[in-house]
Amino acid sequence: MEIFYDKKTFSEYIKTQKEKNKTIGFAPTMGALHAGHISLYKEARQKNDIVISSIFVNPTQFNNPEDLEKYPRTIDVDIKKLENSNLVNAVYIPRVEDIYPNRMERKHYNFGGIENEMEGAARPGHFDGVGTVVEELFVQVQPDNAYFGEKDFQQLKIIEKLVEVLNLKINIHGVKIHREENGLAMSSRNMRLSEIEKETSSLIYKTLKQVNDWTKTLNISDIKEKVENIFNQGEMDLEYFMIADEETLKEVNSISNDKNYRAFIVVNIGNVRLIDNLHLD
Structure with missing residues (x-):
């Protein structure tokens, strides 16, 4: 696995792969990798010649500076996990100036309103930050296919809209939520939970499964x-x-048989914010 720490050498690598007509599968991350991230690369490995990971904690998608400061950074462990997976050909670990060469600012996007629902309402500007970093990474990586987890379902829909708005020729793939044995959705934030809190948090998925039954x-x-x-x-x-x-990601008051619905939940335990969702049968 090759490791790139700057845009210049990484761009040369991408140019070489493109000259060889290699298909590229890509999944960007903010590090603190877990089995859920690895599942993205398993999917990518099946349909691409080259699989690329990136690790970059993006400052512009954090509303709370304290949340940014506390976000786990485990770069050496992350690299080892990627190497041990035998799934990834290259990992790109850009510097801030490689992503934001001028000023560290969010671009502003029109995602058709879905950016204002749920997480967008709770965290103003968050999805402009997501769009800004993903657009720049797409420009640099030039993937044919990109993979995002369904745990951040709204983010997945935002990325689909981003590709549509920018008219990018990239196929976006959603990958099912990877869960702990007790049902807790895998997340980098889980590293901040105590063992007791992890067990307590299993109630989130249990509740979502009950919701699925209750809708009937x-x-x-x-x-x-x-x-x-x-x-x-x-x-x-x-x-x-x-x-x-x-x-549309708009909240509904009733369910009809001709549409697809999903239950979304956000819970705080201690000082950790956990999100989860479940497609309803």
Whole structure:
């Protein structure tokens, strides 16, 4: 596995691969890698000649400076995990000036309104930051296929819209959520949980599975009340829960058979914010 720490040498590598007509699969990350990230590269390995990872903690997608400061940085361990996976041909670890050569600013995008729902409402400007870094990485990596986890489902939809808005010839692939044995969605933030908190957090996925069952017999307002009651009694703080249309990401009050829906939940435990979602049958 080759490792690149600057744009110049990485660009030369990409140019060589393109000259050889190699197809490139790409999954960008912010590091603190876990099995969920590795599952992206497993998917990429099946359909591409070259698989590329990137590790860059993007400052412009953090609203809270404290959250940025606390974000886990484990670069040596990450590189070892990528090497041991035998899935990745190259990892790009750019400097801030390689991504933001002039000033560290977010671009502004029109994602058709989906940027204002859920996480967009809770974290203003977040998806402009995501779009800015992903657009720049797409320009530098020139992938044929790019892979994103469904845990950040709204982000996945944002990236699909980004490719459409910019008219990029990149196929975007969503990869199913990778979970711990107890059902907790794998996330880099899990590193900040104690063992007791990890076990407590298993309630998130258990609740989502119950929601899936409840949609067959209960209306959405009753489901929301049940979810609120579950978390009001425990050690976790429910930030929001909603059922939304998978395309528009708008919250719905009722379910029809001709559309796809997904339950979304955000919970805080201690000082860690956890997100999860589940497609509803």
